[in-house]
Amino acid sequence: MRTATKRVRVEPFVFHTLNTIFMIAIAVVTLYPFLNTLAVSFNSGVDTTRGGIYVLPRIWTFSNYKAVFATGDVGHAFWVSIARTVVATFVGVFLTAMLAYALSRKEFMFRRSITIIFILTMYFSAGVIPTYFIVKDLHLLNTFLVYILVPSGTAGLISAFNVLVVRTYIKTLPESLIESGRLDGAGDFRVFMSIILPLCAPVLATISLFIAVGQWNSWFDTFLYTSSRQNLSTLQFELMKLLQSTMNSNTTQTSTSAAGQISNMVTPLSIRAAITIVAAAPILVVYPFLQRHFVTGLQVGGVKE
Amino acid sequence: MKSTVQDNKIEAMPKTKPQRRNQTFWQRFVSQGQLILMSVPMLIYVIIFAYVPLWGWLMAFQQYKPRGGSIFSQQWVGLDQFKFLFMDEGFTRVLRNTIAMSVISLVLSFITAIGFAILLQEIKRSFFKRWIQTISYLPHFLSWVIVTGIVATSLSTEDGIVNIVLMKLHLIDSPILWLGEGKYFWGIVGASNVWKEVGWNAIIYLAAISAIDPSLYEAAEMDGASRYRKIWHITLPGIKPVIIILLIMNLGWILNGGGFEVQYFLGNGQVVDWSETIDIFVLKYGLRIGNYSLGTAAGIFKTVVSIVLLFMANSIAKRLGEERLI
Numbered sequence: 001m002r003t004a005t006k007r008v009r010v011e012p013f014v015f016h017t018l019n020t021i022f023m024i025a026i027a028v029v030t031l032y033p034f035l036n037t038l039a040v041s042f043n044s045g046v047d048t049t050r051g052g053i054y055v056l057p058r059i060w061t062f063s064n065y066k067a068v069f070a071t072g073d074v075g076h077a078f079w080v081s082i083a084r085t086v087v088a089t090f091v092g093v094f095l096t097a098m099l100a101y102a103l104s105r106k107e108f109m110f111r112r113s114i115t116i117i118f119i120l121t122m123y124f125s126a127g128v129i130p131t132y133f134i135v136k137d138l139h140l141l142n143t144f145l146v147y148i149l150v151p152s153g154t155a156g157l158i159s160a161f162n163v164l165v166v167r168t169y170i171k172t173l174p175e176s177l178i179e180s181g182r183l184d185g186a187g188d189f190r191v192f193m194s195i196i197l198p199l200c201a202p203v204l205a206t207i208s209l210f211i212a213v214g215q216w217n218s219w220f221d222t223f224l225y226t227s228s229r230q231n232l233s234t235l236q237f238e239l240m241k242l243l244q245s246t247m248n249s250n251t252t253q254t255s256t257s258a259a260g261q262i263s264n265m266v267t268p269l270s271i272r273a274a275i276t277i278v279a280a281a282p283i284l285v286v287y288p289f290l291q292r293h294f295v296t297g298l299q300v301g302g303v304k305e
Numbered sequence: 306m307k308s309t310v311q312d313n314k315i316e317a318m319p320k321t322k323p324q325r326r327n328q329t330f331w332q333r334f335v336s337q338g339q340l341i342l343m344s345v346p347m348l349i350y351v352i353i354f355a356y357v358p359l360w361g362w363l364m365a366f367q368q369y370k371p372r373g374g375s376i377f378s379q380q381w382v383g384l385d386q387f388k389f390l391f392m393d394e395g396f397t398r399v400l401r402n403t404i405a406m407s408v409i410s411l412v413l414s415f416i417t418a419i420g421f422a423i424l425l426q427e428i429k430r431s432f433f434k435r436w437i438q439t440i441s442y443l444p445h446f447l448s449w450v451i452v453t454g455i456v457a458t459s460l461s462t463e464d465g466i467v468n469i470v471l472m473k474l475h476l477i478d479s480p481i482l483w484l485g486e487g488k489y490f491w492g493i494v495g496a497s498n499v500w501k502e503v504g505w506n507a508i509i510y511l512a513a514i515s516a517i518d519p520s521l522y523e524a525a526e527m528d529g530a531s532r533y534r535k536i537w538h539i540t541l542p543g544i545k546p547v548i549i550i551l552l553i554m555n556l557g558w559i560l561n562g563g564g565f566e567v568q569y570f571l572g573n574g575q576v577v578d579w580s581e582t583i584d585i586f587v588l589k590y591g592l593r594i595g596n597y598s599l600g601t602a603a604g605i606f607k608t609v610v611s612i613v614l615l616f617m618a619n620s621i622a623k624r625l626g627e628e629r630l631i
Contacts, residue, residue, distance in 0.1 A: 015532065019424055023433070026421070027440045030500070032466065033455040034443070051464045095347055102344035109333055114344055121355040123557050123612055127604030128584075129591040130361020134354065151354055153566075154448075158347055188339035217448030220566075224592075240450045243457075243570065276451050283446045288439050298508050 034280070037273045041065070045270035064274040067266045073230065074238050074275060081235040084147040085215040091148065092157045092211045093204055099158065100166035101192045118160040128224070135225055144232060146225045147215070155218035162207045165298075169203040170196060205293040213283055239275045246272055365602035371595070386602040396586065396603070402491075403562035403582040409495040410563030411555055417499050418506035419548070423536055425507065426514050438511075441504025449501075449566035456497050456571065460484055484571060487579035494567050509551070510544055517543035549622055557615035560607045583607050 035055040040048050041064050043057035052058070069075045102108055103115055125131075131150070140146045149157060173196070181191040197204075219236035226232040246268040334341070360376070365386050367379040390396050421441070428434040444452060459466050460483035468480040483489050521539050530538070562568065562582035569588075572580030581589075583603055591600030 011532070015427070016429070019427055020433070022424065023428065023437045027437055030440050030443060030504070033459055036466065037455065037458070053464070054466075098343045099347045102340045105340055107337070108340045108344075109330075109337055110341065110344065114348055117348065117356075118351060121351060123615055124608045125604075126355070126358030126361055127601060127608070128587055129597050129601050129604065130358035130364070131354070132592075133361055134358045138353075149350075149354070158350065188337075189343060192343065213446050217446075217450075219448065219450055236448050236450050239454070240570075243450060243454050272454060276454055280447055280451055284443065287442065287446050291439055291442070295508055295512075298512070 037276050040270055041273035041277045043270065045267035048270055049267060063266055064270045065278075067271055068274045068278065073233065074235070074278075076231060077233045077235045077238045078278065080144075080232060081216060084144070084234065085212050088148045088155070088157060088215045089208050089212045092162075093208050096158050096162050096207060096211075097166055097197060097200060097204060098192060100163050100170055101196050102188075103163065104167045104170040105188070118163055122160045132224065140225070142226050142229045142232065147218070147221060147234075150221060150225065152224065153218055153220040154214035155221060156214065159210075162210060165207060166200065166203050169200060173199055202293050202296065205290055206296075206298070209287065209290050209294055213287075216283060235275070235279050239272070239279050242268065242272050242275060362601060362605055364598050365605050367598055369598045369601075371597070382598075386598050387606070390599065390602055390606065395581075398578060399581050399583055399586045402568075402579060403560055406491050406494050406563040406568070406582065407559045407561065409491050410498040411559070413495045413499050414502060414506055415548070415552070417503045419510055419544070421503055422507040422510035422514060422544075423540060426511065426540075427532070438504065441507070443504070444501040445505035447501070449564065449570065452497065452501050453567060453570035456493065456500075457484060460493070484573065485575045487576045490571070490576045490579040493571065494563055497567050497571075498563050509547060513544040513547040514540055553615065553618040553622060556618040557611050559614055560610055 032055070036053070039053050039055050039057045042060055042062070043053050044059040044061045045064060047053075047059045099114075103111055105111065131152070135141060135146060135150055140150065147155065151157070151159075177195055177199070178191055181195050186194070217236055219234065219240045222232070222234045222237035223240070227237070328336070363376055364379075366381060366383060367376075368382050368385075369376075369379050373379050425434060425437065428437070447455075458464075460468070462468060462480040462482055465480070465483075467483065468477070471477045472480070481489075483493060517539065521543075522535060525535050525539060560583055562584065565582065565584040568580045568582050569585055572585070583606075587600045587603050587607075589600075590596045590603070
């Protein structure tokens, strides 16, 4: 009896202590590289090459950020990224919700066939080369529209997964709401606009985040379809180009300090850190506030469908 | 699976409004005009950008030349491209890399996400739990461009934190050139995937765990079951359906090689034998060398295998009486 009570007291304490330490370790491993990048971005570039920068800058400076926006290319790319994210998110969310509503109506005659056509797109893709030819034939190469329309990598106007998430959510709404709208003489579009859309706010917040993050993080479409026009370049693509040029220093033993002497105080490494922060900040500011929504959104949409 | 069965039942049942049965196709078509207008534009969109490009697959059976006119006036070569592909030593190596990195990433992702979800569930202080969870999502929202930059910085020989920590712990004497040696590459890809997605992947398991009936735990406690027995006999069986569904979905993506960008950005001349995946092979042949036909053939191979794997996993799950995706 005595040993039993002792075990009950000691085991939870040991377990919870170890578990808490483990969770803190996960938080540190997750946050450290980011804090380190932040510190490097605010530290003098030449000083960074001496090493020893962890989570705090040694010599504070804004010159890295000034250098990033000095040429105008990155600044412009920043606005292109903002524009594509805003436009694609609004259009994409509206169209996703509209389709999801139609597919949630049991009486809809094409419900099954359209759902299957969409689900299949999750598992096959014609591939980069055939898609490139379609984009070319539609004269979308080197246009802004390519960002909104063409699915590539993380970006896409409408994804089967998002449609399923919203459709599942609509199905949980009481049918009587739609019936009452019908009795007032409203057609499906009116019911959707005035009853369903407002009620879907939580799930629409979720997929807005998904679409916006996908758009903001996309670089492959710029690389493939619009790379010959600098004024359509996006922030991630600019960062990618810089990354490719500095990455080699990590695979060979050559020192980056030589590069540091070229420009005053600013090195490719510190510029890269600054762009990384600029590219990451908008999402990191937004996502914690949407956390409750996307967690429930994922649960409701779930994998069941 | 369950929902599909329910759907079928609903359709099999007599309709609540009998007059609908008497409607002809056209009457239904007209009365549902608004629903059709609300869905057809997106249907056309997805057909243009997902289905029409499938015509391009014809290129894989041709010796496509960009100046050779339209796709119908090209020279047909049958299965020559596919034969060349499988005779090519380069492609077999690419296939090996793809499967290896997929399996490594898949296994690591599953184990870490499930483990993280279970351990996080054991944290009693909800404030701390919420904070840890919020932090764990962070890398999911960063692009691979950023994440690979962070990975390369952390693994750097000069100032990389991984080398610094290992040296401080006296596990190594001199910095390791992580990204310069092929033998580390697969592990780095797996670890990068885990770092980026573990918190996000755990969401679905946390949801499944919280849906388990609490009375099961209470009953087990009365019987004197330890924490570990409860995890083994209640939590894990409780989330088994979710694990199986996600496993099926992921098997369909096994030729994605655990992502395309991570190898594209972290790969370099020194590790190319270990880092090249099918997607990179397609890009290289298709866009850089201009051999569209071979690139497309490799892409077709990937898609066909993915769909076959998906249906195989699905039917095995069905035979075992487990949850299914389709």
